[in-house]
Amino acid sequence: MTNIDTTTLIDWLHRFAAVAADKREWLTELDSAIGDADHGANMARGTAAVIEKIDAAPPATIDELLKTAGMTLVSSVGGASGPLYGTFFLRMGMTAGAVTELDAAGFGAALRAGLEGIVARGKPEAGDKTMFDAMSPALDAYDAAVAGGTDLPAAVRAAADAAATGRDATTPLVARKGRASYLGERSAGHLDPGAASTTLLFETLADAVAG
Template identity: 70%
Template sequence: MSTSTISLDQLIAWLSRFRDLVTEKKSYLTELDSAIGDADHGSNMTRGMGAVVEKIGAAPSTAVDELLKSVGMTLVTSVGGAAGPLYGTLFLRMGVSAGPVTELDGAAFGAALRAGLDGVVARGKAEAGDKTMFDAIDPALDAWDAAVAGGSDIAAAASAALAAAEKGRDATEPLVARKGRASYLGERSAGHIDPGATSSTMLFQALADTVTS
């Protein structure tokens, strides 16, 4: 499906698809986190996104900023560990950037995601190569922006972003963690894919699934 905008309904479908993916991969996310973290990323993300879908279904939003801020607050209050504040901040900042609109074009959606990532960086101080969710999201946003600037539609931009996120996720495996719980392990954190980068890649998988269906 060729389209130049993402509607409010598509954003809701994106969030529902993300819930489905983290739920399906709960055990895998837990397995990754058990190697270098607290073994709770799978359960935390499943619980958080379950709460999100329940919340947005019970109280339908009429604008993008309202939807995304509701998502952010739900994640902050329902998810334990680092994932709640980080993902919550991502969506809260996205909402502020998006504003009270009912759809976003490619550039506006990219700007909202970038604002969200900036919020994550401000909270977690992560940068490229630290073995965190940043390593998947940042290259995905670069690919998204490049695709949109080159005239690609939303579906093509989402596919490009997903490919970049997957590459960034896989590149965390040999890294030594410099932020978060995994950093306590030092050299022993190498050889494991980062769980946060993995769930972040699912966010882009969910987007691609939604806008190409």
């Protein structure tokens, strides 16, 4: 695969929703340690709402698909995760445009715009113990792979692997953003739930691209 199309992205969202439902208790367990214990429920509810919306009226273009996903997440998910994930998909859609497929560079630009939206909204930095700690290295790995001539499936898999590494690296960190930051030093020793769900996002993307 050299390009990613609307059908593959719909498959991605389906896979992400299925994994969010499957991992609901795990994400909640992670969030109960350093947050409000609602990340699993929020992600499962929000992604299910996205699937209900796009299945009822399948979007024809990538921007329509991703904007629909983003707006649905913003409106159906409480806490920080809805606005952050919603912004991610909205910015992706705005950058992708009214097309039915993107090449590896174009898709990378859309992903990068999504991350920039998260940064604009939440102001995260590396080491804050947030979803940024999984997403930023994932996109760096993706961009490096594409620049090196790697094909799209391998580039997305590299992103997923980097996200997992970033996720795991959040465990010893002291949170500096979000609800977890209220715990101070007690937030250390726990995996960040946002980084965990972000890794699921990229792992399901890799699976969808691989077919």
